[in-house]
Amino acid sequence: MAAKAYVVKGDTVMIRRGKERGKRGTVKAVQIEAGTATVEGANVVKRHTKQQASRSSNMGGASQTGGIIEKEAPLPLSVLQYVCEKCKAPSRLRRGRSTDGAVHRICARCGEPARESAKGA
Template identity: 40%
Template sequence: MANQKVHVKKGDQVLVITGKDAGKKGKVLAVEPKNSRVFVEGINIVKRHTKPTQASPQGGIREKEAAVASSNVMLLCPRCSKPTRISKKLMPNGTLARQCKRCGEVIEK
């Protein structure tokens, strides 16, 4: 995969648009820009068989979120609550901010 910028950040609300979890919403837990993948809360749950360790003496089967391709999620605008693409807007202080393409709201993190 190409090393590209990802349109979502940790803490953003997103909507999954393709795959087995299509239509579900969740919060971004982590972003891997190197692989263009994101971890979304409650999406793409996998089972991991773990051996007993000192930290978890029981061991057993753990469920956790696996990565999803960033192209399979869309950012949910906090103002209009709709899935949207983003544009970059130059702010007066010289920084770039993300902006909702639907309603024009500046999405700050």
């Protein structure tokens, strides 16, 4: 059973299992190959880092000169539940085809099409 990645970057999801069950957050990234996704503010792990020659920061100025950094660890997609932006409720997504033949993700609860993954955003 190939797990289809219904969740895309930018979606709001709720965590269904684990210590942070019920928590909601925004998907920061999806690792399709690994079947995981990182969610803003969820499953944060603290990493102790050694002070080392600072690489050019790509994190926009967060001070990371050794010490502890907090980072969201990937969560399995199976524990993430899509939360519809319109009905604000955890809901299932189904796939629907619009008149132009494109496949869209549709909220099974209210029928609202989910926003598509913003490519290159």
